[in-house]
Amino acid sequence: PGVPWCYDSQDPKCGPRYWKDLAKGCGGDNQSPINIDRRKVQRDRNLGDILFEGYDQAPPGKWKLMNNGHTAMMRLEGESVSEHINITIGILLEKYRALQFHFHWGTLKGNGSEHTIDGDQFPMELHVVHMNTKYKTFSEAKGHPNGLAVLGFLYKVSDADNSNYNTIVAGLKNISRQGDSVDLASTFCLNNLLPSMANLSKYYRYQGSLTTPDCAEVVVWTLFEEPILISQSQLNAFVNTVHFPATGASLMKMTNNFRPPQPLKNRKVYASKD
Numbered sequence: 001p002g003v004p005w006c007y008d009s010q011d012p013k014c015g016p017r018y019w020k021d022l023a024k025g026c027g028g029d030n031q032s033p034i035n036i037d038r039r040k041v042q043r044d045r046n047l048g049d050i051l052f053e054g055y056d057q058a059p060p061g062k063w064k065l066m067n068n069g070h071t072a073m074m075r076l077e078g079e080s081v082s083e084h085i086n087i088t089i090g091i092l093l094e095k096y097r098a099l100q101f102h103f104h105w106g107t108l109k110g111n112g113s114e115h116t117i118d119g120d121q122f123p124m125e126l127h128v129v130h131m132n133t134k135y136k137t138f139s140e141a142k143g144h145p146n147g148l149a150v151l152g153f154l155y156k157v158s159d160a161d162n163s164n165y166n167t168i169v170a171g172l173k174n175i176s177r178q179g180d181s182v183d184l185a186s187t188f189c190l191n192n193l194l195p196s197m198a199n200l201s202k203y204y205r206y207q208g209s210l211t212t213p214d215c216a217e218v219v220v221w222t223l224f225e226e227p228i229l230i231s232q233s234q235l236n237a238f239v240n241t242v243h244f245p246a247t248g249a250s251l252m253k254m255t256n257n258f259r260p261p262q263p264l265k266n267r268k269v270y271a272s273k274d
C-alpha cells in the first residue's frame, strides 16, 4: 500500500530516511540495526549458549532461493520442513522456528552489513529469521514483543572460496530479477553456512525491530562476534548477479541493500561473554 520503500541506491527519494513517513513504526525508539559499541555493552551471565536444532541436517524438502526485490532470500519449501529447524534462546528458553534467511550487502568496493561493531561495517550480513513457536503464523508473531528472533552473522573476506556457499552463489544467476525463484537441492544444512558451532558462544543481544518497513519492534536480536569467511569473488556474485526491481527494460544491480544503524535510545546491548 502507498509508495514503495527502497534503498538510497535505488532512489534516495524513497530511501531509509523516508521510511518513517511510509510506516510509522520505522520512527520508533527500538529500531534496528544498531552500532554495537563494545565499551558500552553489558555482560549478562544468563546468556548461555543458544540451542540449535536441525541446523545440522539437510532439510527433507528443497531450499527455495528467491529475489523479493530487496534481497536474495532462501525459504524452505513447505511449513512442515522448517518445523525441524529451531533455536531455543533467552532466559525464558523460548523456542523459535526458522522461516527464511537472507543477506544484506554493499558494492564491489564498499561494505554492506546492517549492524556495525565499534563503527566498523562488514562486507555482508546474514539474517536467519525465526518466529516464536507459541504463535501460529508470521503475522500473529509480528503482533507480539519477542514474536521474532533474528540471528545476525557478519562476513569477513578470505582468500579462499567458502565451498559451502557454492550452491547459493551458483543459484544467484537464476534469481536475477524480482520475483525470480529457483529450487536448490538441499544437499547442505544451515550449519554449513555459519561459523563453526564451537565459536558461537560469544554474541550480542538486544531488543529491536525488522530492518525493513514496517520496522515492527518485535525482534529479539542476536549478533554473533565470530565472522563467516567468504571470498571476494563470491561476494561479488551477489553484487553482479542480483537486480533491484526495474521499470521498463532497464536493470539495476542490487547494491547497498542495508539500512544504516539507528539510535540506541534507551536500550542496552548485552554480551554473552567478555
Ligand code: B30
Binding pocket: 068, 070, 073, 127, 129, 150, 209, 210, 211, 212, 213
Ligand atoms: S530483517 O531480518 O530484520 N532484515 C522481514 C523479516 C526479516 C527482516 C526484515 C523483514 C519480513 O518478513 N518482512 C515481511 C515480509 N516481506 C516479504 C518477504 O518475503 O521478505 C514483506 C516485505 O518485506 O515487503 Cu521482504
Ligand code: ZN
Binding pocket: 102, 103, 104, 127, 211
Ligand atoms: Zn535482514
